[in-house]
Amino acid sequence: MQEVRLKARAKINLTLDVTGKQANGYHTVRMIMQTIALYDGVYIKRIDKPIIRLKSNLDWLPTDEKNLAYKGACLMRDTFAIQEGIFIELDKKIPVAAGLAGGSADCAAVLVGINKLFRLGLSKKKLMELGIQLGADIPYCILQGTAVAEGIGEKLTPIAEGCPFCYVLLAKPNISVSTASVYQGLHLEEIKEHPDTEKMLFEMKQKNIQAMGGLLCNVLETVTIPRHSEIALLKQKMTALGAKGALMSGSGPTVFGLFTDKAKAMEAEQIIKKTFGLRDVFVTRIWNKTQQKRRGFYHDRLQI
């Protein structure tokens, strides 16, 4: 095998709770992670020259060891003594630093891709163990689907039936938030509303998207919304335009809304683009492997 092409899919958080802080400064979390269909294209090729070379469609994105995809390739080369060179091309479609785990998804795809390309025969579990060295979200990005994440995000419980199919409207405000500063600004003892993870899992099992919409909850909004009121305005607008619920994903600033009606989601996309003057507004959908098979989405070239 000379080359592989993969899809590095983004995630949203249907719930995000911070449960404590470890001695090393890392916060412990409990959250429901969900893969969405929006992806970065990842192309990996063997090359003769024994170097790792990364290219991307965003000229400002680092292409050296600051890039998680590059780091992933170095980890695989060094761990498995790969002698040949590796060329990686990223076609970034997931907004960067958006709370959608784009970098982690690229890194996860590189680990999976190099395993395939060099026929290393590593299990998903082994790849996940390797991935955690490079970031807390990487094991989840290898697993994909619906999962409860605990610890620092690496202790994963997959939810077999998972989140029911629906449309997801994403809108990234034109602001940048640093994940570290969001966690630093968090006052755990002052948080009044925590997500009800069990209830969310129950309603998910019932495929009750309406009820799920009401249970969306992310404690990190207590830090980001007072700093950036646009996040709250986007949530209100999405709900007014027919979303069953809306929430900030991860440490933000992207807001997502869950829609059961595709036409409403697409109309909301246009209205939000105009009203808020945003570029990064997309309609995508929940992605779960079982739903893919059932719906025959394998050959669907659209991201929605």
Ligand code: ATP
């Ligand atoms: P998370 O939800 O895990 O916090 P995020 O979606 O907020 O992730 P990313 O898009 O992963 O954030 O990018 C965060 C930072 O990582 C950016 O500042 C970016 O420069 C850097 N980065 C490194 N590698 C990548 C990559 N392959 N794609 C995007 N960003 C990357």
